[in-house]
Every structure is written in structure tokens, then in C-alpha cells.
Amino acid sequence: MVIEITRRSFSTAQDDSLQIPPFNAASLLDPRRLPSQNHKRMVEKTRRSFSERDKYTRRTKVYTVAEVQLVTNNFSEDNLLGVGSLGPVYRAELPDNKVLAVKTIQMAGLSFTEEEKFLDVVCTASRLKHPNIVALKGYCLEHGQHLLVYDYVRNLTLDDALHSAAFKPLSWGLRLRIALGVAQAIDYLHSTFSPPVTHGNLKAANILLNENLMARVSDCGLAILKPLTNTTTKIRASEIAIRDSGYDSPEHGQLGACCTKSDVFAFGVLLLELLSGRKPFERIFELWTMFLLQRSFMRKEEQYLAKWASTRLHDNESLEQMVDPAIKRTFSSKALSRYADIISLCTQPVKEFRPPMSEIVDSLVSFMRRLNVSKSAGGVADGTELDPFERSFRTTTSRFMPSPSLSYVSV
Secondary structure (H helix, E strand, O other): OHHHHHHHHHOOOOOOOOOOOOOOHHHHOOHHHOOOOOHHHHHHHHHHHHHHHHHHOOOOEEOOHHHHHHHOOOOOHHHEEEEOOOOEEEEEEOOOOOEEEEEEOOEOOOOHHHHHHHHHHHHHHHOOOOOOEOOEEEEEEEOOEEEEEEEOOOOOEHHHHHHOOOOOOOOHHHHHHHHHHHHHHHHHHHHHOOOOOOOOOOOHHHEEEOOOOOEEEOOOOOHHHHHHEOHHHHHHHHHHHHHOHHHOOOOOOOOOOOOHHHHHHHHHHHHHHHHHOOOOEEEEEEEEEEOOOOEEEEEEEEEEHHHHHHOOOOOHHHHHHHOOHHHOOOOOHHHHHHHHHHHHHHOOOOHHHOOOHHHHHHHHHHHHHHHHHHHHOOOOOOOOOOOOOOOOHHHHHHHOOOOOOOOOOOO
């Protein structure tokens, strides 16, 4: 009987049409965590504020730990989708067969102020409604658990699609469609809200591809939770940060460096990744032999894609050599040069010189429109074969094989 009641409450439909009014995140906290002063008045305020928030939003469900345990089979390893820098992500199947993804934020012991920050993140994430952003459906803040419940997007990331040998290469047209979708999502974050919402961790592993290979950006705004995680999670996060350092802007690590301009730089690196098929950061090990001393040693070289490409973007010969062999001769040299110009703008070393994301979206739309015009005119003069833009995503999905590894959300 208890399980049946839980199942019914879990599948209650939520109305997403209402707007979120301003609210104080502190009002959602457990009254026991509040200071003892004026306790009774604060409890009453908490009840009124929660009631008003629920009345106006109805879009972000508050789950209990018991409900989440039920639909994840008690956080079974069989339902584990991946482990990122904030914690593991689990697949959750509801009684009505709807599938969600539960991200476990492995927090340290938090103060009242830090709990407020978590709830502010929840509030912001719940307001993000865009076709290229993974939607937050609910959260759980109970018994020391900090859980975020998201729409489930099939277990395929752009990182998998670009770098795993298990998948056939993405076509040039698909890469451009993905780039535009991501750009529109980031522009939405930067332009719709005041102050702007910064993603803070844009990378190929945080871009999920649905059944139609449509880009869905995950973990928007969650990067600010990293300092609040426990020691074990921070150690894992530091290892992931080294691997993802190729997306970091030159100002990374400076006070107040996490801003919209950092997102623009990371997007420029993503454009480079789509063009070249190379990872943003690579450690290259070479075996060197010193003949005179009759001994060998390993030489390690760290290569950042943005730095490596910066001197090659405006040299036609170097630029053509940079292109992923899988998509060569699918666009003209002029188109390649225009695409390189967009990359160069995004990856300017001085952040003030990087354009806003809205301008990048306009540039990509114009770029794709020109390619369509050239295609409809019968191709280009240099004999390259333009990618067929009219090909549907569903048809192209057949080019993929099932993912061999866990790769869901990797923040």
C-alpha cells in the first residue's frame, strides 16, 4: 500500500506554464536548520513561502528520498549512467514508464548559507526552458541528500560521437546543426536572464545527443556547486578538470573569471573540436632514444587545441590540414575560412574582444545559409562536395552503433 501511494505521487503531472516569482531560497530550508531566534515566526514564513512558490511554479517537483530510491532500485549499479565531478548519475524509471536521470550531488557538511546556494541553483535551473537544454524536473533535499532530477536523454554524448571508434563519423552538416543548437542554448542563458546565467563547464561531454542527434546541453549553472562537494568528489573533479582544461579560457582561475566570456571561449574550442575531430587537451607521449648514452626515455608533451590552432586559423594550407579527414572535401576553402573566422573571434585571448553569444549565433546562421545557397546552386567552383543539409537526423541516426560505455553527464 505504501509503495502504491508513492508511485501515484511520483507520477503526478506538473504544470510548466506558470512563471517563477522572486523568492528567498532560505525559505525552503528545514526549519531545524534555522537560527533559534524568532524561530516560530520563521517557521510560519517558511510554510507561507513554500505554499506560494508551489502555487506559482508547479514545475519543479520536490521528491522524497524514498521516491527516488524506488525508481532507481535503491541507486543500483545497474542504473548507473556515469560519474562526474559532482557525483554519480542514475537512470530512474517511473511507474508510467517515463524515464528520468537523477544526479547525486555529493555535498560536504553544509552551512545554512551553502544550503541556500544549492537551492538558488535549483531555482535557476528550474527556470531554464529551451529545446537545446536538458530540463530539470525536480530535486530532493532530505536526510543529507542533494539530488537533481532531469529529463533523460539517451546515453550518448558529443564527446562519444566525435572521439569513440565505436561510432561512424558525424557528417559536416550534422556538426554544424549541433554547433548551432549549442550556440542557441548558451545565447539563451546569457540573454534571457538578468543577471545572465553562466554555464561554467561547457564541453563535448556535457552535450547530449537525442534519438534525432539534436544537441541538448546539460548541467547548466551547476559548476558553482563544485566547491561545496566533499573531499573525495573534489579529488575526482580535479582529475576531470585536467582532462577538460583545453576548454578553459586564458583568464581561468582568476577572481571572477567564470563569466559569459568564458562560455564563449569554450564554445570556440568546441567549434575547433567539431572541425578537427581532435580533443581539446591531449598528452602526447613519445619514445626518445639517446644513442650516445644508449638509453631510452619517454617524452611527454601537453597540447592544447586552441593554442595549437591559433597560429593556423588564418593560413589556408595549415587550416585545410587541420580538418578531420572524415569530413574533408565536404565544403569549400572559402567556407572553411569563414568558419575559422568564427572560431578566432570566440577564442580571442583577451576576453573583452570576444563577441557576445548572440553575435556568434547570427554568424553561424549566416554561415549555414550561405552553404545552403551554394548547394542549391549546384556546388562550388573548387569541386568540393557539400554535405546534404536536407538529410533528416532520423535517417542519419542509422550511422551510429550503440554506445559501448557509460557516458551520460560528466560535470
